[in-house]
Amino acid sequence: MNKTDLIDAMAEHAGITKAAAKKALECALTEIEGALxxxxxxxxxxxxxxxVSQRAAREGRNPQTGDTIQIKAKNVVKFKAGADLSNAVN
Incomplete structure (x- = not known):
């Protein structure tokens, strides 16, 4: 399922227009992004x-040359599924 499929499904399920579903989805994603x-x-x-958690800087290898490279520290987003979602897919 891609974003367009999700918008279509939301519109059908909620009985709203696709434009309204798209706006609702984009607002939700924007708010999640802002909080993170x-x-x-x-x-x-x-x-x-x-x-959000921080990934520490580390040493890695260039797979083409085998040279050692330094990989910078960065923030990464983590998602942990809730119990209901885990039960639904298992």
Whole structure:
């Protein structure tokens, strides 16, 4: 399922227009992104939660040459599925 498929499904399920579903989805994603940028955790009970953690700098290897390279530290988004979602897919 891609974004367009999700918008179509949301519109049909909620009985709203595709434009309204698209706006709702984009607003939700923007708010989740904004919260994560601030370092907050986003939790949807039963579905799951997103959080930001820092990946430390480390040494790696260039697979083509075998040379050692330095990989910079960066923030990464983590998602942990909630119990309801885990049960639904198992």
């Amino acid at each position: 940028k601030k370092g907050d955790r986003v939790s949807l009970v039963g579905f799951g939660s997103w959080s």
